[in-house]
Amino acid sequence: MxxxxxxxxxxxxGSGRKAFVSDIGIKGDRIYIISPRINxxxxxxxxxxxxxxxxxxxxxxxxxxxxxxQNPNGESKVRQGITTEVVGNCxxxxxxxxxxxxxxxxxxxxxxxxxxxxxxxxxKWSTQADFVEQIGEKGSAMNIASxxxxxxxxxxxxGFEKRxxxxxxxxxxxxxxxxxxxxxxxxxxxxxxYEPGSFATTRELVEMSRLIKDFGGxxxxxxxxxxxxxxxxxxxxxxxxxxxxxxxxxxxxxxEGPGNWGKVAEGLKLIDEARKDGLEVGFDQYPxxxxxxxxxxxxxxxxxxxxxxxxxxxxxxxxxxxxxxxDMMEPSDIWENPMEGNxxxxxxxxxxxxxxxxxxxxKDIGQISQxxxxxxxxxxxxxxxEEKASxxxxxxxxxxxxxxxxxxxxxxxxxxxxxxxxxxxELARGKIHPRYYGTYPRILGRYVRQxxxxxxxxxxxxxxxxxxxxxxxxxxxxxxxxxFADITIFDRNEIIDLATFREPHRYPxxxxxxxxxxxxxxxxxxxxxxxxxxxxxx
Numbered sequence: 001m002x003x004x005x006x007x008x009x010x011x012x013x014g015s016g017r018k019a020f021v022s023d024i025g026i027k028g029d030r031i032y033i034i035s036p037r038i039n040x041x042x043x044x045x046x047x048x049x050x051x052x053x054x055x056x057x058x059x060x061x062x063x064x065x066x067x068x069x070q071n072p073n074g075e076s077k078v079r080q081g082i083t084t085e086v087v088g089n090c091x092x093x094x095x096x097x098x099x100x101x102x103x104x105x106x107x108x109x110x111x112x113x114x115x116x117x118x119x120x121x122x123x124k125w126s127t128q129a130d131f132v133e134q135i136g137e138k139g140s141a142m143n144i145a146s147x148x149x150x151x152x153x154x155x156x157x158x159g160f161e162k163r164x165x166x167x168x169x170x171x172x173x174x175x176x177x178x179x180x181x182x183x184x185x186x187x188x189x190x191x192x193x194y195e196p197g198s199f200a201t202t203r204e205l206v207e208m209s210r211l212i213k214d215f216g217g218x219x220x221x222x223x224x225x226x227x228x229x230x231x232x233x234x235x236x237x238x239x240x241x242x243x244x245x246x247x248x249x250x251x252x253x254x255x256e257g258p259g260n261w262g263k264v265a266e267g268l269k270l271i272d273e274a275r276k277d278g279l280e281v282g283f284d285q286y287p288x289x290x291x292x293x294x295x296x297x298x299x300x301x302x303x304x305x306x307x308x309x310x311x312x313x314x315x316x317x318x319x320x321x322x323x324x325x326x327d328m329m330e331p332s333d334i335w336e337n338p339m340e341g342n343x344x345x346x347x348x349x350x351x352x353x354x355x356x357x358x359x360x361x362x363k364d365i366g367q368i369s370q371x372x373x374x375x376x377x378x379x380x381x382x383x384x385x386e387e388k389a390s391x392x393x394x395x396x397x398x399x400x401x402x403x404x405x406x407x408x409x410x411x412x413x414x415x416x417x418x419x420x421x422x423x424x425x426e427l428a429r430g431k432i433h434p435r436y437y438g439t440y441p442r443i444l445g446r447y448v449r450q451x452x453x454x455x456x457x458x459x460x461x462x463x464x465x466x467x468x469x470x471x472x473x474x475x476x477x478x479x480x481x482x483x484f485a486d487i488t489i490f491d492r493n494e495i496i497d498l499a500t501f502r503e504p505h506r507y508p509x510x511x512x513x514x515x516x517x518x519x520x521x522x523x524x525x526x527x528x529x530x531x532x533x534x535x536x537x538x
Contacts, residue, residue: 002042003027003518009048009489013479014055014464016457024053026485029517029532034481044520048489051512052456055464055477056083056486057440061220061251061284061415063089065146066113067427068420069134072531074141075422076437079507079527080497081488083516084143084476084536085420086467088128089251090222091151091191095125096176098156105155107308107389111194111294113419114353114390127176128152129183132535139531141521142420143486145471146535147220148180150190150208151197160307162199170207177211184537186471187217189251192224192233193297195304202236202243209244216472217538220249226291227256227397228336234267238274238281247280249470252417253406256291256397258341264402268409275411282470284415285406287442289398290501292350292417292433295391298380300327301335308389315385325377338395344369344376346396348501349383351430353390357383362431362502394433394501404453407443413466414443414459423505434504438497441508445496456492473536489513 004026010019011034025033025040033040059077065087068074077085087093092112097105106120115123125131128148135144157172158165165173177188188208191197209219219240223233234250241248250271255263274281296304296311303311303324314320331340339347344366351361360368360383369379383391406412418436421427440463447453454462468477475483488511495510514522519532 002032002040003044004485004515004520005038005040005042005045006048006053006487006489007038007045009051009053011479012052012054012457012460014461014477016461016465018457019052024479024487026515026518029484031479031481031483031485034479046489046513050491051489052492053479053487053489054460055479056488056514056516057081057463058084058086058467058473058477059416060086060249060413060467060470061089061417062087063092063112063418064420065094065132065135066419068140068144069138071420071422071425071427072135072139072141073422073527073529074420075527076507077416077420078141078514078516078521079511080437080440081490081511081514082142082440083486083488083514084145084473086145086147086186086471087132088147088149088185089189089220091149091189091194091197093128093147093149093152094123094131095128096153096156097123097125101155101159103309104159104307105152108151108155110308110388110390111296114351114392127183128180129185136535140533141531142516142533144533144535145186145473147187147189147218148177148185150188150200151194153177154196154200158196160196160305162196162305164201165204170204174208174211177208181212181215181217185217186538187212187219189220189222191222193222193226195301195307198224198301202239205240206243209240209246213244213246215538218249218470219246220251222251225336226254227260230255230260230263231267231270234270238270238279241274241279241281247470248282250281250283252291252415253283253285254291254398255402256338261399261402264406268406282411282413284413285403286415286417286435286439287403287407287447288433288435289400289403290394290396290433291398292392292394294389295349295380295393296384296389298328298338298347299324299384312385312388315381321381325381328377338397342395342397348394348431350392350394350432352383352387354387357387392430404447407447407453411466412462413470414439414463421505423507428505431501432504434497434499434501437499437504437506438508441495441510442497444490444492445510449492449495472538485515485518487515
């Protein structure tokens with residue numbers, strides 16, 4: 001007897017081939033049979049007539065590790081068809097934790113997540129593998145595959161020291177990395193745009209990448225520049241692949257800032273040439289022209305280089321504050337100023353940590369500065385100091401033409417670059433980026449159905465098979481007999497994102513059913529409360 005039978009669906013199997021109508025029979029956590037007419041007895045049946053049945057989406061670049069312990073239902077992710085999340089990106093992970101540098105780690109994480117004092121008190125994991133296993137023990141709606149953050153490892157060994165690691169320190173970093181890889185993690189991520197990742201030399205990254213390569217893992221990199229020095233940073237990522245042999249994944253590929261629009265085409269050529277040379281260099285993308293980060297990214301590197309704690313101290317000194325504002329107002333070849341070529345109405349406050357500035361969420365810096373009665377530069381300073389640097393922003397810095405150029409490339413993998421949240425409870429706070437809720441439905445609705453940028457079969461391949469191949473996931477990413485039953489069923493004529501920058505906490509339309517390891521997590525568009533996700537190991 002089957003546990004679940006899906007009948008009459010238009011199957012897009014993830015390989016890129018055309019859709020075909022068939023039934024799918026599931027036993028336990030696996031696909032047992034695929035045939036046009038299955039007449040076996042079943043405990044449960046879904047009539048998918050008129051719907052697309054495809055592999056569950058694999059989000060290769062996610063930050064849900066910071067929210068799944070709070071809400072294991074993974075609402076904003078699983079309701080858009082995601083069945084597997086790759087966490088531990090951009091150099092930020094919860095662990096490894098070194099008590100000697102605990103305060104440094106807490107300050108480091110403000111650029112990716114706002115943590116309450118109570119949550120900080122519980123931050124105790126000696127390894128990222130331990131942290132992820134706790135997610136597994138609590139339960140998760142989705143499968144979790146984890147990387148470990150280079151920045152977190154560097155913090156554990158060196159804090160925010162701006163220098164090369166000594167031979168002994170490098171060995172400690174490699175030992176921590178090996179401990180994570182021994183536990184089955186999928187590789188390492190970097191956040192080279194953030195301190196202390198920005199202090200790392202190519203040599204340091206190559207040494208760590210060689211170890212990752214020995215385990216068959218990946219090196220996922222948030223590059224130091226995604227704007228003025230985009231091409232140079234792509235070249236560095238390629239050089240790391242060439243010198244170490246590691247499989248490289250360039251995170252959220254884009255060109256920030258009007259002066260850099262169009263560079264993605266040349267960047268893609270560099271990647272294609274590297275691939276022709278036999279190097280494993282890939283990249284991922286989300287379908288929006290705004291990115292999200294910490295507000296502290298707007299201040300010069302000299303202010304940030306000793307960590308957000310020291311930064312707050314500096315900005316409370318009027319002389320340093322004036323110098324920082326001066327540097328923010330002037331073009332520079334020394335640092336990449338995100339405001340160069342941009343205007344303050346393009347910078348929107350997504351979330352803050354206190355109630356004092358809650359009214360700023362969803363407003364741009366221009367609006368807030370008028371309300372505060374000061375300059376936009378002074379507004380940034382006030383918010384950073386008052387919120388102890390825990391301010392998330394959204395910056396509208398990319399263009400639609402570049403987005404579509406990248407989307408059309410045959411090797412693009414799609415991602416959310418977001419956390420699993422929900423429109424209720426603690427995770428409903430803030431005007432978060434709509435990609436948390438809308439990424440995959442937006443691609444399938446806006447860019448496939450409405451704009452015809454890429455065919456549906458190709459889009460599905462970029463959401464399923466390609467990320468599975470990159471990660472070397474066994475028996476996932478395809479609708480195929482014997483594979484795990486991670487399946488998304490949607491209405492191709494209805495699917496669309498509803499989350500906007502003004503109203504981000506909105507589920508999409510068109511996702512009918514989501515199956516994870518053979519269990520219905522979303523049924524008839526509603527979450528069932530089941531938590532069949534697993535911690536995946538390399």
